[in-house]
Amino acid sequence: MQTEVFEEISQLVQSVLDGYNVCIFAYGQTGSGKTYTMEGPESPDNVTTGMIPRAVMQVFQEASTLKKKGWEYTMEASFMEIYNETIRDLLNSDTSLKHEVKKLKGEDDVEVSNMTVCTVSEQAQVNKLLKTASKNRAVGATNCNERSSRSHSVFRLRITGSNTLTDESCKGTLNLVDLAGSERLKDSGSSGQRLEETKKINSSLSTLGQVITAIASKDSHIPYRNSRLTYLLQNSLGGNSKTLMFVNVSPKEEHWSETLNSLRFATKVNQCNIGTAKKKM
DSSP states (O other): OHHHHHHHHHHHHHGGGGTOOEEEEEEEBTTSSHHHHHHOOSSOOTTTOOHHHHHHHHHHHHHHHHGGGTEEEEEEEEEEEEETTEEEETTOOOTTSOOOEEEOTTSSOEEETTOOOEEEOSHHHHHHHHHHHHHHSOEEOOSSOTTEEOSEEEEEEEEEEEETTTOOEEEEEEEEEEOOOBOOHHHHTOOHHHHHHHHHHHHHHHHHHHHHHHHHTTOSOOOGGGSHHHHHTHHHHTTSSEEEEEEEOOOOGGGHHHHHHHHHHHHHHHTOOOOOOOOBO
């Protein structure tokens, strides 16, 4: 199944080496398989490997092929989560550092301060980063899911390329996003810390929906700043990116209400035209 899913997005992933921003989201209720889709199981095989390692593998393979045409690429990886509207570095256990989203000077892009950025050149390095991030990510039990991701995670691969034969250059960013699961407060059975987490998750997902609606309606004001998630990913949502969203749904009958909500959200996203992505040269 994972192989077939990746075939649907492989051409999109390829675009990052051509100088485009690419963003892929996984959306759906808690327990519907978003983290499995994006990261795969703890001990993956050729069938179960997730979208993040498959995407990186393709990027490395294509970059190696393009060497014959004079292209050289530098790749930098980071992995973060947005937990209770606070950004955390999943590659660094030091929680004292503050991380803020900042506009890059002279560029139509953003960066996150004090984030661990690792130069990577092979698959094994990325696999090691994924394991570190998985250990550091915030999870907790609710009535809907005994191991529920309590944060949105964003794996980011920045690629800079130059061609020694043609003097061309390009820059692209691949964002792979595992959104925290949506869940109704009354169904989650959450209280205390879990209750606050659920409120923050649902609020940020609601803002994501509002941003998409505003873009689709071509509103003069897009509320990116209403959430850390949408502010961080504004370039992916706002037109200068090739963007795709998976919608994961649960096959269980008792989850039909949330499944219906997810499909409605998918319809809203599908009707949103964010414009044509531009190459970053």
